[in-house]
Amino acid sequence: MPSIRNITIAGASGNLGKLVIDALIARGEYNVHVLTRNGSDASIPHSVQVTAVDYTSVAELTTTLKGQDVVISTCSPGALESQIPLIEAAIAAGVKRFIPSEFTADIGNLKASALPQYTAQLRIQELLQNATNENPDFSYTSIRNGVFLDWGLAMGFQVDFKSERPALYDGGDRPFSTTTLATVAQAVVGVLGRLDETKNRAIYVHDLVTTQRHLLSLARKIAPERRWEPVSVSTEDMERKARENLAQGKADLISLMGFYCRSVFAEGYGGEFKRVDNKMLGLGYKSDADLEIILRGVLE
Structure with missing residues (x-):
């Protein structure tokens, strides 16, 4: 593929978006352009060009994206549908590569x-596949990274260390892939350097594979004065409750948490990536020592 220079990021004010901007700037090879919503007061580095847009206007987005080589979306899970006009505009503007907000x-x-909870991501995936069939100069790459390691631990997702009785899902022994936000940002940069190898496909990355029980054992090593008495929780029961909540119109993160836990901790749901693309993207792996440093920051 031709070399790329001009990169646009949509949804750059979130936890991941900020790190993607930093990683691109640090690379020193790209002109970085950020899209914000009209009226947004998001804090963006001064070295980055910022354009406020109406995300519902394909015409306005098309004009804004003219001359851009790559569009990266890091929008929040609640705004995934906003990528549809963005994709249409990217195609019309002649963008070469679209990286959707999958990261899951x-x-x-x-x-x-x-x-x-993955209906919107799958709809975007289908839209992108159809678009590449109809527009051979347009392409996409999806990035799948499992649970966000640092963010997830801080939020109590993998193990709720703020609770004296944290949940162990389906026994707590199921291995799962997990990745820091910073590594995901580096994966994005890695895709830009491997456009041919990553064309029209999903790539998989993780920092490490662990289990809930292993995280708990490390936490006990770091903070021996703390007492945790874990309780067993069934992800099947959690999924059942989440479906009941959804049927009642409850669609917030807490109400649907059973779906997320099912996809990570349940048997047969692919929570542990058997094959990853770290080497191709120039990414290494994290060790238990690295994991302890992250855990220490969470516990302290």
Whole structure:
């Protein structure tokens, strides 16, 4: 593929978006352009060009994206549908590569893809596949990274260390892939350096594979004065409750948490990536020592 120079990021004010901007700037090879919503007061580095847009206007987005080589979307899970006009505009503007806001579990897994929280990502995936068939100069790359390691631990997702009785899902022994936000940002940069190898496909990355029980054992080593008495929780029961909540119109993160836990901790849902693309993207792996440093920051 031709070399790329001009990169536009949509949804850059979030936790991941900020790190993607920093990683691109540090690379020193790209002109970085950020899209914000009209009226947004997002804090963006001064070295980055910022354009406020109406995300519902394909015409306005097309004009804004003229001359851009790559569009990276890091929008929040609640704004995934806003990528549809953005994709249409990217195609019309002659953008070469689109990286959607996927950054999640293995939605290529049949069991995981049947969970309702991934409907929007799958719709975007189908839209991109159809678009590449109809527009040979347009391409996409999806990035799947499992659970966000640092963010997830801080939020108590993998193990809720703020609770004296944290949940261990389906026994707590199921291995799962997990990746820091910074590594995901580096994966984005890695894709830009491997456009041919990453064309029209999903790539998989992780920093490490661990289990809930292993995280708990490390936490006990770091903070021996703390007492945790874990309780067993069934992800099947959690999924059942999440479906009941959804049927009642409850669609917030807490109400649907059973779906997310199912995709990460349940058997057969692809929570552990068996094959990753770290080497191709120039990414290494994290050790238990690295994991302890992250855990220490969470616990302290």
